[in-house]
Amino acid sequence: MAPTLLGRNKDVVCPKCDFDFTIGASEEVNQESGRLQHRITQATCPNCRYDIDVRDNNVFNGDRILVTKFSYEFADPKRFDVIVFKYPESPNVSYIKRLIGLPGETIKIEQGDVYTRTSNQQPWEIARKTDPDKQQAIQLSVYDNDYRETALHAAGWPLRWTGMEQRDGKEELDGWVDSETGWQTISDGAAYQLFGADSEEQRWLRYRHIVPTNRDWEDLEAGRPLVQNPVPELVLDFCSYNTTSMGQRNAGSVEDPSRYWVGDLTINFNADIRNAGNTSELVVELNEGVRQYRARFDLQSGQVQIYMLDHFLADSEERLVGTAESTVVAGDTYDIRFSNVDNRLCLWVDDDLVEFDQPLNYEAPGFPGPRERDRVPVGIAARGADIVVSDLLIQRDIYYRANAVPGRFGKPQDVTIQGMGENDSHDLYTNRADPETWWKTYIRNTDDYSLVFEQLADDEYFVMGDNSPRSKDSRLWENDRRAVHRHAIKESSLVGKAFYIFWPHGLPIGNDGKGYAIRYHRDNFNNKTDYPTYTAPFLPQIGRMERIR
Template identity: 40%
Template sequence: MAKAAARTKSKGEKTPSATPAQKKAKQKKSRSKDGTRDTIESIVIAFIFAFLVRTFEAEAFVIPTGSMAETLFGRHKDIECPECDFHFEIGASEEFGRNQFEGVVIAPKRIQTATCPNCRYEFDVKSNPAFRGDRIIVNKFTYEVGNPDRWDVVVFKYPEDPETNYIKRLVGLPGETLEIKQGDLYRIGEDGRAEILRKQAYAKEQAMRFVVYDNNLPASALSEAGYPERWFPAAKDGAPGNVAGWSLDAVGWDADYESRTFALSGDAATGDKPRWLRYRHLPPTERDWERVLAGEQPDPQASLILDFCGYNAWSSRINQIDNQRYWVGDLAVSASFDIAAIGENPEVLIELVEGERRYRCRIDPSTGLARLSFLDALSAGDDPDDEMMLAEADTWLKGEGAYDVVFSNTDDRLRLLINGSEVKFGAAAEYQPYGALEVQLPTGNDLAPVGIAARGVDLTVGDLKIDRDIYYRGEYLNPLFERFEQAGDFFLESAVPDEVLNDAVTDPERWGRLYLDNLLALAQAVPPEVYRYELGPDEFLMLGDNSQRSKDSRLWSNVRGATHRYAVHRSALVGKAFFFLWPHGLPIGNETEDGVPQGWAIPGLEGFCYHKVVKRGPDGRDYVTIDEDYQQFGVPFIPNFARIFRPIR
């Protein structure tokens, strides 16, 4: 206003004319002042805009831990298996100390080895660089105008310490009573009946899967040692050496283990009898790998698929993570189908086993019609007419051509995708579990739980991959300890020691008996108040995707004395995780001894480029030093384009 008043006052007054030089100097000074002012104004506006965005709409967060892996990564290492080339991540946040050593690596806790979830090879990863957690954008406006949805990934204030933000998956809504059963989440009705909670959007279901086996990535040393292939042409004849009754079929599919494909053609494709491919779950044990590397003959045994999580498959000098415990029956198989010719009475059949049942999808490639059904001990036999039909629908798998197919059995529902698009079967694809039993137990058929069969069609199958659904572990805080800040004792859904359960994985019936005989609600006589979550108005339940390593609603303490220690009130919600902002870059050059690129440290910035580590000195005291053998940042690097701005499911 002062400048405006001065200009008004001078209006109409006569002033001496300026010389051209004076005018030029004045214009230059004016432009300089205007440019400076514009720059300052731009910076101020930018800060104000950033403040408004951060305060009212969106905010960037860095994920500190791996409780939401494999959806979100905390501090981690990117790993590639030297045997099968499978790429995965392992958590590295537990290398850090606490309190005065927060952000500093504790030397004995430094990660030494990782175990590949695909081939189970254990190898040295000590020199691999560790990266900070994912940087994400959180939409803070979403819950101001609408209600949270089940399965949202949510940032909220930790009930025990509102100054601390947590990020989990929202699984329970206000007014519900929920319970975890065999890895799935159930809503308990007023009549006491349990209703399974399904992931309605396929993108959510897909985001919450964990790899079991990728057939395109076999371990070279296993192949050279003659270790049996997991996928093989099979006939159910009970011959010696069979797995779940399945043994090698020398007549049907032609296996090409170089291209990792299987072909059915000619006489083998004709006739009414379908020819089978079968997956037998043969993950090598530590002892198998020792024998292979020593040039000895391994002794592979088929086992149940358990809740193994590659993110947790690491060890340090003082810690070995207990990584697998419970049988997972919810599976998905994906494959590429190349149909070269269609004959008479053609059919492609995909089968997923879960306990007493075999869930099937039959597709007629001449018409594109797909039928969903199941077969169990209550059915008569293998004839299609004896199967219990669930649903049918037209698909895009019609005629000769190449197709990508996914068939899944998750949350008591079957799903089929052709070329990335879901076939709409509707609610008819949902089912009640076998015998309407509250607990489903594995059988011998779960040792070979996935199969593909065909007849009347020249078909090549490749790109075979098996995933499992998320398994929420039933771990519950002992009420006697909930008022302690560091909660101690907790109950397991089945009180069997890990080593006992793991010893039984090759004997499904024995494993099932151990699990059932020690089940929390039945054998341990624990009251429902311990394992049921009753939510009041505006209260939500939060669980981490990495159930083995997540401090979530199941295990929170209750020093604050809340009515529902496990609940998050609506007022504590910060926002919905929206998309990945800037995952760590991919270093180039300066490879470690193991051939891992880590980039070069920047001279003068050693404290930024290398980790700080706590080491004990000769005097017995702990000292913090820079560890130039453990790099955390290097240049050059390229952006991780595969994950930048990717939506969070």
């Protein structure tokens, strides 16, 4: 029987914004007996943060996958392959994780990124995916504007996207304030329009990370006044797969509240460029700490140039880092994606990766912490053009947490793992709207917030799960086997490469989409419960039968 790509899970559709997502449900059952121990009652929507009753949602055992067991007979495993292997602590159990570290490498996890080197004399190199399209396949949603918190907006809650202008001398939000001129909303914020063909003034549309809490939803439903002028906050590593509750408390504040700032972002949108003057341009901007990255499109020639601004330097003027030809000119519609992930900038137009005259990789800045502008981290600007933008989607990279099995004084239990790791204080979440205080809390008056895993042997590998906050992987394995490297798996433990999802869980039909129960869970006393294990009939999810990236 093939292993599953996902563990036990539930599909959820938010009743407030219609966003669909998946939550983990493995903790409901005893992993050895399969008996029901608890029942998940709530989950938090990653888009609008509404707490949803999921107690009666169908539960699924996960996707069935094809594993090519012969792959590594003819070629060595590659970094970021999804592999199946025998769990080191229990070889009769198969695990599936993403391969991160290769034989002979030392691994460092720092601020969500992975770095490697093969000797202490070498500099650390960030581990990034060679294929940007493969990187894009594992991005996580931060906010999809097609699924807005409409009920809150109707009661006065601000839209996250709005026209803004920058004022000198104002520190909050790096001087960005709302502007009543320029960009106008269409269809209650579904799209934004600029009539600027006759103007030489650049007008900005910006994303403000204004995130409601379940308390805001409770105030709305109880008829109480909403918070006035809610403030933008940092983008944190919120993971809806884990943000669930077994009890009646708010799921988002119980199981796994987000902690860590994520600066690696991607903006996706559709641009309908209807009219443009001779000096027209479209600008797309991503902020990360002291850096700003801009893609500037000439809407007459189609040329696009990438610029970098580094405010840590004395000279913070725009610096050209790459030039390319694109198809983006006035008179047509384009799907544009601009990403800043793993110290690399990438640009796609209509799903085609734009090739620049030089690599868009860069070295990390001198100051690694967040700034005020990270509360308004994404912007789109235009000059001399009439434009409508829609389908606005912001995504983030996976944030790999620097966690290890703790020992004395907060240090890792294993001497082959060096460093203090990341501060796990709830104050990080509390200070999410104050970048300076957040950073001081994060570093704890030390620069030792990374973890370094000792060099792997010639037959060892390091693996991590994409669900980093909860993944049981190389960082957190037990060591009853008394291995020299608790964080490693041996080459002899490899089963093969996960290749294809050939049978995603079925979609129940009938009975309001729940199907009809044909088998029920049993509790620890072997009593039959009212919680279905399997339902029928169902339809296959042909659209999710796909190659694993």
